[in-house]
Amino acid sequence: MIASSPDAPLMGASSEVGRLCTVLLHRPGPELRRLTPRNNDQLLFDGVPWVDRAQEEHDAFAQALADRGVEVLHLDRLLAEVLSFPSARAELIAAAVDDPRLGATLQRSTTTHLSGMDPEQLAGTLIAGLAHDELRGGRGLAYEVMERGDFVVPPLPNLLFTRDSSVWVGDQVAVTSLAMPARHRESTITAAVYAHHPRFAGVNQLYGAHLEHLEGGDVLLLAEGVVAVGVGERTTPGGAERLARRLFARRLAHTVLVVPIAQQRATMHLDTIATMVDVDAMVMYPAVADSLVAWTVTAPDGSPDLPADDADVTELAVAGPQPFLTAAASAMGIDRLRVIDTGLDPVTAEREQWDDGNNTLALAPRLAVAYERNTVTNAALEAAGIEVVRIAGSELGSGRGGPRCMSCPVARDPL
Numbered sequence: 001m002i003a004s005s006p007d008a009p010l011m012g013a014s015s016e017v018g019r020l021c022t023v024l025l026h027r028p029g030p031e032l033r034r035l036t037p038r039n040n041d042q043l044l045f046d047g048v049p050w051v052d053r054a055q056e057e058h059d060a061f062a063q064a065l066a067d068r069g070v071e072v073l074h075l076d077r078l079l080a081e082v083l084s085f086p087s088a089r090a091e092l093i094a095a096a097v098d099d100p101r102l103g104a105t106l107q108r109s110t111t112t113h114l115s116g117m118d119p120e121q122l123a124g125t126l127i128a129g130l131a132h133d134e135l136r137g138g139r140g141l142a143y144e145v146m147e148r149g150d151f152v153v154p155p156l157p158n159l160l161f162t163r164d165s166s167v168w169v170g171d172q173v174a175v176t177s178l179a180m181p182a183r184h185r186e187s188t189i190t191a192a193v194y195a196h197h198p199r200f201a202g203v204n205q206l207y208g209a210h211l212e213h214l215e216g217g218d219v220l221l222l223a224e225g226v227v228a229v230g231v232g233e234r235t236t237p238g239g240a241e242r243l244a245r246r247l248f249a250r251r252l253a254h255t256v257l258v259v260p261i262a263q264q265r266a267t268m269h270l271d272t273i274a275t276m277v278d279v280d281a282m283v284m285y286p287a288v289a290d291s292l293v294a295w296t297v298t299a300p301d302g303s304p305d306l307p308a309d310d311a312d313v314t315e316l317a318v319a320g321p322q323p324f325l326t327a328a329a330s331a332m333g334i335d336r337l338r339v340i341d342t343g344l345d346p347v348t349a350e351r352e353q354w355d356d357g358n359n360t361l362a363l364a365p366r367l368a369v370a371y372e373r374n375t376v377t378n379a380a381l382e383a384a385g386i387e388v389v390r391i392a393g394s395e396l397g398s399g400r401g402g403p404r405c406m407s408c409p410v411a412r413d414p415l
């Protein structure tokens with residue numbers, strides 16, 4: 001039986017750079033072995049990774065965090081633990097078969113199959129998926145018509161990128177609403193873990209998987225009370241607006257900067273082009289540094305008591321657009337937000353942006369984890385006084401995500 005620890009540290013985060021205390025990771029497993037040249041595009045990978053090496057790289061990432069005093073939580077273990085609770089099992093099995101491809105008969109036989117599993121097996125199957133030929137006792141028209149290699153329950157190879165399916169703001173957690181069909185089910189897992197695991201007992205959920213699309217990679221906590229939200233391929237303006245209302249209603253932020261980003265794979269999230277490495281510094285793709293703009297959203301004047309989360313009648317105050325760097329510095333109350341460039345020349349910058357050179361994970365002010373391959377960006381970071389913890393990512397990077405994407409901070413010290 002699992003129990004919450006009375007010694008568990010306080011949870012929550014109010015910045016990108018406060019000392020990282022606890023982080024949620026997911027070690028890639030059998031779900032990555034499902035990737036083939038036929039399905040990798042649909043499953044949002046740019047290739048077919050060498051899984052053993054990806055696991056070694058991830059283990060080294062987790063170790064680098066642990067070596068610096070960070071408590072590492074593993075999503076698959078938390079999931080297996082909550083699957084000992086009947087309500088969590090029922091929720092997650094229902095989510096796994098909630099797929100219009102299946103039809104009622106196959107949904108029933110899949111539910112029966114999954115219900116017979118112990119928590120460990122069920123956690124493994126919810127993540128790695130269930131192929132047609134692994135389903136004993138499958139029935140129904142859809143089952144007959146499917147090919148042997150088809151998935152009754154598709155795998156979740158992008159669970160590796162724990163950043164996107166939940167994000168903490170203050171002491172609350174936003175379970176997000178992922179835009180791409182290949183990732184929808186991920187947030188049913190994070191929602192169940194936060195709702196049922198004793199470790200998170202009493203934590204308020206700030207957002208939900210059924211709401212407008214919002215992904216954690218688009219949410220940057222620039223400073224206490226100041227949240228930047230990228231809108232583009234993944235997060236919609238509607239998602240940014242809903243999050244802003246909720247942050248204001250719960251007094252978790254006073255300003256939300258809404259930042260349009262190009263709707264393309266290379267810039268799928270705001271954290272693919274910029275991340276914080278110090279209280280007043282970001283590493284940023286230089287090609288966007290001058291053109292990036294922000295709309296500044298604040299709670300309406302004279303509303304000290306915003307009534308409830310979704311008081312949709314409340315008009316938010318919206319100003320802009322302004323250059324992002326100007327709007328951010330002003331909201332953060334600093335003279336200037338310093339920018340460290342990814343790359344040196346435009347071609348190197350483009351290559352290192354693609355390889356997640358901007359996607360750093362700060363462990364504390366001026367201490368960040370980065371992929372070793374981005375040598376020019378890392379040298380620029382060091383020249384600017386940032387200590388860089390280098391990790392290998394040749395295989396992990398084939399999913400197009402770096403150290404920030406692969407981590408969800410659960411607790412950071414306040415600055």
Ligand SMILES: NC(=O)NCCC[C@H](N)C(=O)O
Nearest residue numbers: 044161217269399400401405
């Ligand atoms: N925050 C991030 O940029 N996460 C990386 C997500 C990569 C994943 N293959 C995706 O396309 O969603």
